[in-house]
Amino acid sequence: MAKTATREAYGKTLAALVEQDDHIIVLDADLSGSTKTSLARNVRPEQHFNMGIAEGNMMAVAAGLAASGNVVFASSFAMFAAGRAFEQIRNSIAYPRLNVKVCATHAGITVGEDGASHQSVEDLALMRAVPNMLVVCPADASETDAAIRAVYAYDGPCYVRLGRSAVEDVYTEGTVPFTLGKGNVLHKGSKVALIACGIMVESALKAREELLKDGIDATVVDMHTIKPIDKELLIELTKTHDLIVTCEEHSIIGGLGSAVAEVLAQYAPCRQVMVGIQDVFGESGTPAALLEKYGLTPADIVKAVKEHVK
Amino acid sequence: MNQVQDLQKHAVNVRKNIVKMVTAAKSGHPGGSLSSVEILLAIYFTQMNISEENIHSCERDRFVLSKGHCTPCLYSVLAEKGFLKEEELLTFRQINSRLQGHPSMRKLEGLDMSTGSLGQGISTAVGMALSNKIHKKPYRIYTLLGDGECEEGQVWEAAMAAAHYHLDNLLAFVDFNGLQIDGDVTKVMNPTPIDKKFEAFGWNVIMLKDGNDIEAVIRACEEAKKCEGKPTVIVAKTVKGKGVSFMENNAGWHGNAPSEEQCAQALEELDGGAK
Numbered sequence: 001m002a003k004t005a006t007r008e009a010y011g012k013t014l015a016a017l018v019e020q021d022d023h024i025i026v027l028d029a030d031l032s033g034s035t036k037t038s039l040a041r042n043v044r045p046e047q048h049f050n051m052g053i054a055e056g057n058m059m060a061v062a063a064g065l066a067a068s069g070n071v072v073f074a075s076s077f078a079m080f081a082a083g084r085a086f087e088q089i090r091n092s093i094a095y096p097r098l099n100v101k102v103c104a105t106h107a108g109i110t111v112g113e114d115g116a117s118h119q120s121v122e123d124l125a126l127m128r129a130v131p132n133m134l135v136v137c138p139a140d141a142s143e144t145d146a147a148i149r150a151v152y153a154y155d156g157p158c159y160v161r162l163g164r165s166a167v168e169d170v171y172t173e174g175t176v177p178f179t180l181g182k183g184n185v186l187h188k189g190s191k192v193a194l195i196a197c198g199i200m201v202e203s204a205l206k207a208r209e210e211l212l213k214d215g216i217d218a219t220v221v222d223m224h225t226i227k228p229i230d231k232e233l234l235i236e237l238t239k240t241h242d243l244i245v246t247c248e249e250h251s252i253i254g255g256l257g258s259a260v261a262e263v264l265a266q267y268a269p270c271r272q273v274m275v276g277i278q279d280v281f282g283e284s285g286t287p288a289a290l291l292e293k294y295g296l297t298p299a300d301i302v303k304a305v306k307e308h309v310k
Numbered sequence: 311m312n313q314v315q316d317l318q319k320h321a322v323n324v325r326k327n328i329v330k331m332v333t334a335a336k337s338g339h340p341g342g343s344l345s346s347v348e349i350l351l352a353i354y355f356t357q358m359n360i361s362e363e364n365i366h367s368c369e370r371d372r373f374v375l376s377k378g379h380c381t382p383c384l385y386s387v388l389a390e391k392g393f394l395k396e397e398e399l400l401t402f403r404q405i406n407s408r409l410q411g412h413p414s415m416r417k418l419e420g421l422d423m424s425t426g427s428l429g430q431g432i433s434t435a436v437g438m439a440l441s442n443k444i445h446k447k448p449y450r451i452y453t454l455l456g457d458g459e460c461e462e463g464q465v466w467e468a469a470m471a472a473a474h475y476h477l478d479n480l481l482a483f484v485d486f487n488g489l490q491i492d493g494d495v496t497k498v499m500n501p502t503p504i505d506k507k508f509e510a511f512g513w514n515v516i517m518l519k520d521g522n523d524i525e526a527v528i529r530a531c532e533e534a535k536k537c538e539g540k541p542t543v544i545v546a547k548t549v550k551g552k553g554v555s556f557m558e559n560n561a562g563w564h565g566n567a568p569s570e571e572q573c574a575q576a577l578e579e580l581d582g583g584a585k
Contacts, residue, residue: 025444049440049475057467060430064437067415067423068368070444087427088464092434096415096424 002141003166006198007105009141010162011036013148014073014103018044024152025065027074029055034164035075035105055080059088059102066098071152074100078107078161082123094132094157101151102127105162107137108249109277109294110199110287112165119282125254127159128227134180135227137161137256139201142171143224146178154180163249165287167199170222183230189217192305193237196247197223197256200275200296204247207301216309229259231267238268243309245273247301249291252276273304317355317524320390321347325553326580327386327399333573335403338411341563342456343383345487345522345548350387352527353452353483365393365420371449372422372438376431377456377485378412379565384421385409393420429462431455432482436472439480439541450535454483458490460501466511472541473512480541481534485521487550489561505545514542521546553580 018024018040026048032038041048051058055076062074075081081104082089093100109119127135136151136158138144144162151158170186177184183195187208196204201222208218219241223230237244244264246257257274264270277294291297324347332338350373354360358371375384382402389396394408401407408418412426422438425431435453442449459465472480484504492498501507505515514537516530527546534542550564551557554576557568568576 023445025441046444051471052467052474054464054467054470056429056464057433057436057471060433060464060468061437061440061471063430064374064423064434064439065441066437067434068438068441068445070441088430088433091424091427092430 002169004141005164005166006138006141006144006162007036007164009144010103010105010148011039013145015039015043017152018047021071022047023070025049025070025072027051027058027062027072029053029058029076029080031076037073037075055085056088059085060092062100063092063096063098066100067096072100073103075103075105077118078104078120078123079118082126082159083120086126090130094130097132097156099155099157101158101160103160103162106164107161108163108198109282109290110163110165110249112287112290113284115284116281121251121277121282122254123161124226124250124256125258128254128259132157133227134158134225136180136225137197138224139198139222140167140170142169142173142176143178146176147224150178150180161198163199168202170201170205178224181225181228181230183233184222184224185219186222187220189219191241192216192243192245192309193219193221193241194245194247194301195221195223195256195260197226199249200247203296203298204301206298207305210298210302211305216305218305223256226256226259229263231263234260234263235268238264238270241270243271243273243305245275245301245304247275249296250276251279253279271308273308275301275304313356314525317351320351320355321524322580324351324383324386324390326577327389327396328382329554329568329573329576329580331382331385331399331402332567333570334400336567337403338382338567339379339565340382340568341489341550341557342377342485342487343380344552344554344557345550346380346383346454346485347552348522348524348527349454349483349485349546350383352524352531354387354391356528357450357452357531360420369447369449372451374423374431374435374438374451374453375413375425376435376453377428377459378425378431381409381411381413384413388420428456428459429464432465433468435480435482436468436477439472439477440475442479443475443477450479450481452481454485457484457486457488457495457501457504458498460484460504461499469508469511469513476539477541478538481531482541482543484543484545485548486545487548489550489559489564491561491564493561508543512540514540516542516544518544518546521548522552555579
């Protein structure tokens with residue numbers, strides 16, 4: 001199966017979009033080779049502006065460009081976008097509801113060797129808490145293409161979480177069902193539902209294969225939109241499932257698991273287990289070694305299911 | 311009546327409204343609002359091509375209040391322009407009002423950006439000026455910073471970017487009234503020399519000895535237009551609390567509302583100044 005990083009797919013789609021619309025302006029903070037906005041710059045240099053290593057200024061400049069009728073894609077690593085520039089995103093972009101797409105790459109621990117200073121495990125929590133902000137985390141290259149086109153078509157602030165490392169294809173190119181705010185049921189099973197986002201969708205699918213060997217037919221949902229979360233789908237799932245397992249490459253505090261728990265607790269109480277980063281910082285290492293050490297492999301999902309399934 | 315006399319009359323009215331608004335709201339920022347009256351009047355009455363017809367559009371000159379706490383001055387100037395009724399000014403900071411404590415562009419037409427968190431407004435102005443360059447629009451972008459605000463690192467990130475992209479369609483003012491909440495700017499965290507810093511960042515700098523002299527402010531705006539290839543900053547020395555004796559040069563009036571009695575005294579003094 002083909003392996004592509006979602007950041008790579010983002011760059012490709014952005015390059016296609018800038019050629020169609022001269023009101024798309026792309027900003028980067030000296031990481032264009034890594035975030036892949038360089039691909040857009042290669043085709044339309046006059047629509048790409050490097051703002052240097054100054055992320056706070058970049059986000060507020062993005063707001064000014066959007067207030068002038070442009071669709072702005074502003075990229076950096078998740079740590080420096082959602083983290084460092086949090087308040088600029090909050091006050092200058094989200095509060096005035098401006099049309100800026102914060103596309104943050106190198107999210108989660110699979111940044112790898114750079115270590116904890118660069119591994120954003122809180123960005124979903126930060127962005128989800130901001131009013132007016134839409135939060136998306138695609139699973140693979142094809143879904144990233146669909147997600148970027150969807151946020152481009154949506155008029156308002158969005159946060160898109162992308163990864164550094166190559167991930168296997170979950171979808172077949174050109175056949176991704178993608179509606180903002182609507183989760184994709186990839187497999188319909190019973191009793192156990194695995195709800196994942198980002199790179200954990202692929203892991204959830206692998207966990208499902210393992211569970212089948214033990215006679216557990218798990219439902220797998222790709223919850224690509226973290227906010228607004230697909231409340232209807234979650235409530236529906238609780239009617240036919242006893243256990244919900246959320247899977248995310250993010251802290252269990254404030255991310256997908258929390259978003260799901262907020263719905264379950266209020267509307268449809270159901271046993272939930274959270275596979276995610278357990279309120280700790282990461283460290284240097286290969287992405288594979290980190291996923292194993294921090295409990296984010298298909299085997300960890302399988303273990304969580306077996307421990308809690310009735 | 312010539313333009314200057316006309317604007318001086320507007321200035322008295324703006325100052326009276328600032329005092330009334332802050333008194334009615336029992337909160338707000340009179341000091342820095344009173345110091346920046348002539349700057350905003352010069353921008354809105356002699357520079358910007360804003361009108362009832364184009365107010366909703368970005369196809370015009372725009373203004374960003376980077377020192378977002380000085381809304382009493384901005385709302386009062388918008389009222390002088392006829393964009394909102396004087397009686398609405400008294401809803402300032404009240405529940406359900408369009409006149410938020412700090413500017414919210416989604417609440418009130420004519421506000422070109424939501425600001426309030428210091429240092430961010432100038433960056434948004436850079437974005438607007440950059441957009442006008444990209445799309446070859448002739449409109450100019452104006453912004454007003456506080457001197458204390460220049461302690462925010464983001465101001466200098468924005469300054470770097472504006473010079474880097476040769477934004478000569480951007481005119482920034484620094485309301486150099488010398489005081490911030492905790493006292494004298496040079497004692498709290500010295501941001502001076504502000505002019506030399508902007509110069510070092512690649513800006514055209516105009517020093518204005520009296521930023522409360524409307525004629526001098528207009529002249530400086532005209533001079534700024536002549537500069538090509540660089541953004542311009544007008545560092546305007548002003549008096550915090552200008553026009554109200556007990557507020558002048560007193561940091562205590564940065565963010566405090568006067569009592570009814572103090573308000574009455576202030577209005578009397580301001581009326582006297584109009585004679």
